Amino acid sequence: DAGITQSPRHKVTETGTPVTLRCHQTENHRYMYWYRQDPGHGLRLIHYSYGVKDTDKGEVSDGYSVSRSKTEDFLLTLESATSSQTSVYFCAIAGGGFFGNTIYFGEGSWLTVV
């Protein structure tokens, strides 16, 4: 199994509070992703990173920011959480290049905004 750890795994927070989800990998893979999964929508890309300090937006990036200061860590921040951000958040990694494009997922973080 790919070495991907998400934290926290479960969180309940109040509307308007900031929340940070952490993704940590031990594979030294270049690409890291944050997806959200909601009923009826499948998995949608929020942001992704193609290297340290190199990030780009996905299809549902409004209300989210990311940072990647080290190869192994990719942080997703909700600056001011809203109820519409209640979701399951998945981190994923891919090696690219020599490692190929196969994507591996973390176990997910369940976030509830009340």
Added chain:
Amino acid sequence: GIQVEQSPPDLILQEGANSTLRCNFSDSVNNLQWFHQNPWGQLINLFYIPSGTKQNGRLSATTVATERYSLLYISSSQTTDSGVYFCAVGGSEKLVFGKGTKLTVNP
């Protein structure tokens, strides 16, 4: 952007039956992957298959890139095959996911 459609949306089988899941996409891609999400939410990569055919045990997949579709075959299904199967397509950096096929295998 790329549109991904999976069919059927739901599928119920008896253990031992075979099935075919389909993924259609709207544009040329150089990256296509199939995933299985088990009932506990874990997402497992099944195949990286931008073209051609691959097999892994009872599962096999075929992608016809020129006709913009991919098929996932499950033979002799088992209850552990239950879950949602996702197709994801795109380029070298990011993928767009379909909404999945929910498979239920009854004993």
